[in-house]
Amino acid sequence: QVQLQESGPGLVKPSETLSLTCTVSGGSISGYYWSWIRQPPGKGLEWIGYIYYSGTTNYNPSLKSRLTISVDTSKNQFSLNLSSVTAADTAVYYCARVEGSSDWSTLDYWGQGTLVTVSS
């Protein structure tokens, strides 16, 4: 059973960089696309972007200028860096796996989510 676990600081100061890591267990990161999704408190889901195990990325245009998603296959991890954060970036951040070998697919396994608050 594939499991995903987000980790990283729960509090980030405005203008700084939000950094999260998703650790994949119970399966290999290779062969799949891996996504980040976020959900501001009391609001809906926003797709952030994804990375293929080989390093190919695809970002939400609304975040692209501030966003970097990377992968470390040796650690079975992938990461998110979002720079110049503001209070609007406060959200629960989820990592998830894209089902199958195509990026045109659904999100079948999700992490539990981690709340990141942007505040001084």
Added chain:
Amino acid sequence: DIQMTQSPSSLSASVGDRVTITCRASQGISNYLAWYQQKPGKVPKLLISAASTLQSGVPSRFSGSGSGTDFTLTISSLQPEDVATYYCQKYNSALKTFGQGTKVEIK
């Protein structure tokens, strides 16, 4: 960018009622449409892929239909455990947009 619009944004129905949620894409997306269920305080769960394919373990009272721009999620007989927010998501092309969600409550 293709926009995904769900309606209604919330609904309240009685146990046993038939519930229908609509998701409309601003351009055709074939059947590249998923439905997710998010119970309060929980992680979203994939219910339906390819517009109408029920995931393993999902109760048969859930069904999906549609193609192109108009899609529906139907709960044939609403149960208390179905209280949740339901999201559609398109997954064709590069931008995987979610709908804004439909909150389902028991009357």
